[in-house]
Amino acid sequence: MLTLSVALEERSYPIFVGRNVIEQAELWLPYIRSHQVLIVTNATIAPLYLDRVKAQLAGKQVDEVILPDGEGYKTLEYVNKIFDVLLEKGHNRTTTLIALGGGVVGDMTGFAAASYQRGVDFIQIPTTLLSQVDSSVGGKTGVNHPLGKNMIGAFHQPRAVLADLTTLDTLPERELSAGLAEVIKYGLIIDAPFLQWLEDNMPALLQRDTAALAYAIHRSCEIKADVVAQDEREGGVRALLNLGHTFGHAIEAHQGYGAWLHGEAVAAGTMMAARMSAKLGWISAADLTRTEQVLLAAGLPVKAPVDMNEDDFMRRMAVDKKVMHGQLRLILLKALGEAVITGDYPVEALSATLAESA
Amino acid sequence: MLTLSVALEERSYPIFVGRNVIEQAELWLPYIRSHQVLIVTNATIAPLYLDRVKAQLAGKQVDEVILPDGEGYKTLEYVNKIFDVLLEKGHNRTTTLIALGGGVVGDMTGFAAASYQRGVDFIQIPTTLLSQVDSSVGGKTGVNHPLGKNMIGAFHQPRAVLADLTTLDTLPERELSAGLAEVIKYGLIIDAPFLQWLEDNMPALLQRDTAALAYAIHRSCEIKADVVAQDEREGGVRALLNLGHTFGHAIEAHQGYGAWLHGEAVAAGTMMAARMSAKLGWISAADLTRTEQVLLAAGLPVKAPVDMNEDDFMRRMAVDKKVMHGQLRLILLKALGEAVITGDYPVEALSATLAESA
Incomplete structure (x- = not known):
């Protein structure tokens, strides 16, 4: 316990x-x-x-x-x-x-x-x-x-x-994977060693090894609890927990709630955030590949639905809670293990990311 | 201003x-x-x-x-x-x-x-x-x-x-009276001099005299603000503001929301609380008459609807938010200008009050 x-x-x-x-x-x-x-x-x-x-x-x-x-x-x-x-x-x-x-x-x-x-x-x-x-x-x-x-x-x-x-024990595999999307997120935003641990232990997690699951859940809750204690009502750092969620929510809404599992949409959204971060030169091509590999290893999608275009995303994201004074703030990666919330990016980078999402 | x-x-x-x-x-x-x-x-x-x-x-x-x-x-x-x-x-x-x-x-x-x-x-x-x-x-x-x-x-x-x-300026008379029910309540629960002022100034209030209204509103808000500042989430003293409301809510629910104005139901409920307080020997017959007179002067009802019996009240009050562990806590008057919240009363006093309410 x-x-x-x-x-x-x-x-x-x-x-x-x-x-x-x-x-x-x-x-x-x-x-x-x-x-x-x-x-x-x-x-x-x-x-x-x-x-x-x-x-x-x-x-x-x-x-x-x-x-x-x-x-x-x-x-x-x-x-x-x-x-x-x-x-x-x-x-x-x-x-x-x-x-x-x-x-x-x-x-x-x-x-x-x-x-x-x-x-x-x-x-x-x-x-x-x-x-x-x-x-x-x-x-x-x-x-x-x-x-x-x-x-x-x-x-x-x-x-x-x-x-x-x-x-x-009774959770469908697809839902286990969806949960791992959020676990991987914690590593990506704030804890590079945990990301490494996840890469090493993904087979054990997928086999539902008790010790591995208990560690991953405990560490995830620790990170979340720490962030929430700093910023209960999401005035600042708590927003980092939404890595991949702005894109992901757009996917969920566009597909109709429930068609994609939340974790699946977050995984695809996380890849979009990672690709945009790479476009901005903040993370390397190797980092991008590592992100994709760990999501794939967890059995998660790494691309948005093929039928979603740039306009679909923009329309869905315009009502996102992170829209501040008309400027779309995104959670992006400065490094693996270091996320930032920012509205300070060339709009072309967002546009290109959306256009290439599928 | x-x-x-x-x-x-x-x-x-x-x-x-x-x-x-x-x-x-x-x-x-x-x-x-x-x-x-x-x-x-x-x-x-x-x-x-x-x-x-x-x-x-x-x-x-x-x-x-x-x-x-x-x-x-x-x-x-x-x-x-x-x-x-x-x-x-x-x-x-x-x-x-x-x-x-x-x-x-x-x-x-x-x-x-x-x-x-x-x-x-x-x-x-x-x-x-x-x-x-x-x-x-x-x-x-x-x-x-x-x-x-x-x-x-x-x-x-x-x-x-x-x-x-x-x-x-455009408020119907009936609604002006309904508002006065809550104003009178502040005097009854906590401020005997304000109750006296209301008795003296009721004609001016009903004529919508600006100075009288401004004073009554300001003093009412002062009392409420003071109580709320002490107890924002109604763990204690704030409950006193509900004088007449437990009975009043039952009247509103029984009659169908909107049939009686909230203030009208509160006025009749306040009289029930006053009558029960008198039965318990907490306030005098003269106090009871004074309470009734000020409510009547404001153009308010002082009796529950004739078609409501004891069972109607009990059934409606059983879901009241003031029900604690099955015991019905009521706001009653220890004196004019001094309300208490209590579950410590003989149930017969409540029963008799409900039976005689109309």
Whole structure:
């Protein structure tokens, strides 16, 4: 069992990483202050893990919401279904929500917790690699809008995060790879030795070796926790975590949410950011190849969809949250292990990157 | 022009009270940090004041959303219409929303601002007495759910509040009275001399005497700002501001939102709290009569709807946010000018109060 803490003063919380964390209720039950609990999960995850969680909550009022599975349901309309159950079952503002599932469930449950009676507690039990290393940590919650991803939401920190490695046993390979996109991202933006470790240990990770996964998840959460502690509301350094995401969000939106997995779009977007950084002369051709190789080794796409042209990207990126005063700020690489956020680049470099993306 | 400040450290903000505050843009334009502005108002208010506000915003990108008028539209669905326009018009996360209208517009706009891209700036221009003395100050935002009022929302402070007395010139008498219910509440919970002043000046207030209104609004905002500064997220003393609201929300929900004005329901609820306080021997029969007289003088109801019985109240109050661990905590009066929040009362006193409410 590995434990780390997200240091946010009175909103600090622990992350537990290991096998069968769910069954170690003595670790996490102290973070539920209420008699009432609502577990939010989806139709894929419920048959696998819902009973394991409920078994730990004997003596409490435990209600559940089982959402349909998929990014297409990450909408205000489905968050409202969580409110319906909270109110029908009489949950008051001391209640605790538990998000049991991947990033979609976590983001929606977190936003429901942020908004129900103007804010109640919630706990994250992420069941995908992507949500264990990224979305369950840091308090970003929200839903999509037809015109933009994650455009509606709140910053609302969980009381605890349980990264139970047993939930990865059933994860489809494609989703394991998608999670590795965010793990690789941490190496690229801030930690060159971790990137090297990932290159060396990619076979073990793909074989779901417990020690390798535990290390990768713990190190990813450590990096994210450190960045979030410095900049909870993304005024500065936290934006670096969005490497590949501006391009990636455009891909997801263009393809229709859910067609590409978030991690897949981030991988292709990361390659676009790397190619643009190389065009600017910031990273070498060898660095670019290394970036491509580690993404390919993880089973990830390194090109945008063939049917997306420059205009498609520009139109989708114009509503990106990183657009400041009409200038598109991007996260680019100064080196492998060193990302920067900048609007200071020749627009031709962006244009060429978009044109050559597929 | 009277000015006061809500002291919340980096989230502190000014409240300007006076005639033609809207036209004194040098006061409030500094609180708009963006080139983009979205004005949210309703179909009643737009023809009266929208152009006055827009005239102050020359040189900015100014968009608008005109909602239908009424508490019945205070829903997630209509907040989503605000998101639609923000995204269609390309508003980024430096944008500023302006709420131009009464409490419904303010609450919805505030929640939209809290949730759009996880939080953007907003300014309140309340156009009813009720919103000028209460809902525009303190950062409570949200929408209703069919099973409970204000059940979905956020704490999100405005950057400035403009209480322009000229907007009260067109306010229907019934709404002026509804606003006075909250003004009287401040006297009852915390400020006996202000209650006395209200008793003495009720005719001037009903005649919309500028000096009287300005004083009443300023003093109400001062009290609210002081309470909010002590307890922004309603962990303690802020709950006192809900005198009459637990009963009042039940009345509003039972009658269907909008049938009774919020202030009318609060007035009837305040009388129920006063009657229960008298039953408990905390206030005298003379105090009870004084409470009733000042509410009547303001043109307010002092009884619940005749068709509401004890069961109707209990069912509606069971989902009230003040229900703690199954125990219904109420705001009651220890004296005129001194409210307390308590769950320590014989249940028979509540039961009798509900049974005799109409």
